[in-house]
Amino acid sequence: MEVIVYLLQGFAVALSPLNLMWCFIGCFLGTVIGILPGLGPAATIAMLLPLTFKMDPTGAVIMLAGIYYGSKYGGSTTSILLNVPGESASVVTCIDGYQMAKRGRAGAALGIAAIASFIAGTVGVLGLMLVAPPLAKFALSFSSPEYFALMCLGLAMVVLLAGESMTKALLAMLVGLWIAGMGTDLFTSTSRFTFGNAEMLDGIDFVVVAIGVFALGEVLGNMEGRSGTQMLPVPKGLRNLLPTWQDLKDCRFAFFNGSVIGFLIGVLPGAGSTIASFISYGIEKAVSRHPEKFGTGVVEGVAAPEGANNAETGGAMVPLLTLGIPGSGTTAILLAAFILWGLRPGPLMIQDNPTLFWGLVASMYIGNVMLLVLNLPLVPLFAQILRLPAYVLYPAIFGISIVGVYSTSSSLFDVWMLGAFGLIGYAMRKLEYPSAPLILGFVLGDGMERALRQSLMMSQGDLSILVSRPISATMLFLTVLILVAPLFKKANAWRVRALG
């Protein structure tokens, strides 16, 4: 009951005309930067920070949070239409989203992404409102061994991402793990695979690998075909531009799965939305009645990861607001913003500033509705991009990719690397290696190695620390289960054949 009283007060704050305006500006900016690859919410918030000093902190936080969760809505747009991940969490969306677009269902994919984002975003806020303090305690019980187990679980998803050949998927994943190991070793400060290049000291940026392998690889592959100037089919008529009832029905479980997984993983400060989207995609495929269709453009394959990366924002707010601990780049800059406004983020912030916290929660409900209203009408509009002839679209994708990469680091070296990864992506396509496992290995490799070494430092080299802690033991058990399941299936098939 208390919650309702607080929430009503929060709505009173969030519905004031000024705060409504800030909320809209935030959501709008978020959508725009989400669509642009490269430029992410963290950089945008940092750029706007000086402007917020003169604002009331509540209005400012409502706007900046709007940019954060708004960017997750826009992130799917370029993934679906152009195979260019707008941000790291949207990589998984490329897998089925782009295939849907190829089959003329771009509108449905974009629409389902917006709806999944809305549902999961709202569930995330609900979680933030109702269970934040106990969940923050749960997050603290996670440490290096648990993170290692979580990363193993994530890596096991390769089994589900693999297409025709498991060997090829595993090879691609290993290359991803290797690329993740480049740069500076955190523990000993020695350089690995930098080839004496100072630019390589921090390793290779995610954006470079993802955009190179997905977007450039795809464009290079498509450029081979001489036929036609039309890239992808665009459905005629407004009705075909939006998801059907059947799509929504198919996604019932995906909405739920994405929301819950995204929120829970978001709460953990060391995990991140990319892992959340991979895991929820994996779960969706594992429970699906037609797992073999994943990767060919099924609507659940878009709904689950898009939901997960939106619910993650609500989750990431939990440690930020209840403990003052940031989990990701964007929440780190929100934390910096709180300090610059003189708010003192930490365990007492909600208690000290109830108006701010409840105003923010209420504004997130409003913001999610605004984003849905803002994004759905854009769907038919964006789908028209595919009408562009290839000789316009391909150079445009190249341009967008280069600008996106350059804008994150202002480094020409990264642009060359982008080209190199584009060629790798092209070679992988030609040789029929799936690219998602490479990205999976690359995303998880760094954190996984770190978590393992931290665990072993904690236990003085004793490996049993990984299985003696209940949470980590459970997750490792699940990992083993996922890994051996296909073997059992194979053995079974072999036995049936032998008997028959």
Added chain:
Amino acid sequence: MRPISFIVALTLVAIASPIAAQGFKPTKPIEFVTHTGPGGGGDVLARAIAGAMEKEKLMPVRMQVLNKTGGGGHTAMSYLVEKRGDTHTIAVFTGLWFTNPLMRPEANITLKDLTPLVRLVLEPAMLAVKNDAPYKTLKDFIDAAKQNPGQLKQSAGSIGARDWVVRQLLMKNTGASWAYISFPGGGERIAALLGGHVNIMLIEPQEAGEHIRAGNMRVLAAISEQRLPAFPSAPTLKEAGFDVPNVPQPRGILAPPGIPAEAVAYWEDLFAKFVKTPSWRKILEDGLFEDGFQRSAELNKFIDQYSETTRGILREGGIKVVR
């Protein structure tokens, strides 16, 4: 106006104007480089300075923050070398700009290759434990570490960072030893401490303040010359009975190499004025920083001395020093 004072005034103008003409004044927006990405320590400081400069109207132009991330600061440093002679570019430096070139063969640019302008702050730190830890003083912790060598754990950053240096100094001074577990982000370090997965951490006062106020953390000692005004009950390392050198984390401003002396003077004077403004005072207060203002002559001496101390500590810690 009486003729005589008119003449005096004229002469004054005559004397003053060539100087004014020679004096440097920025004419287009300033590029303000930081090696951290948005939200990192250097980035936040740069943006706070840019905002405060604007508020105090000390400059005729705006400052635009440029994030040159990568290479442990090297990318930003080499960018500045490329900008040789450019009077419209400045950068925030941190302690990393000292240690990175010492440890990494690839990072072949040192602070001496650039033009140090001013030092702005010294960032103090504190050694903190979780509220339910059995250690009431730093001595309790050191004693426990002596009894169980290598068993206690510190959550920290990378090797060569300040938390590593303080640990090296304390271990050498006392003969105790404990594990050093690296986490890339400050949030993860704090989470590991509050979750009870490690025993101690070196934390910046601003990060620790709220956890201490909420009763989740306890300070054992302050890494600063004097007790910190915000935490008067925490003794300095010396007061706690450990005679180890103080390790401040300096932050300041520098420019590309080869800029004219007038530009150096302009920037020095600008920041000398800036550090007296209420906006800057507020940044210091909110960030719980120590005022560490130095002009370039003193700063150059400080850089030599700081690099030499760091070299010694790195060597003793078994790290290869490359320059």
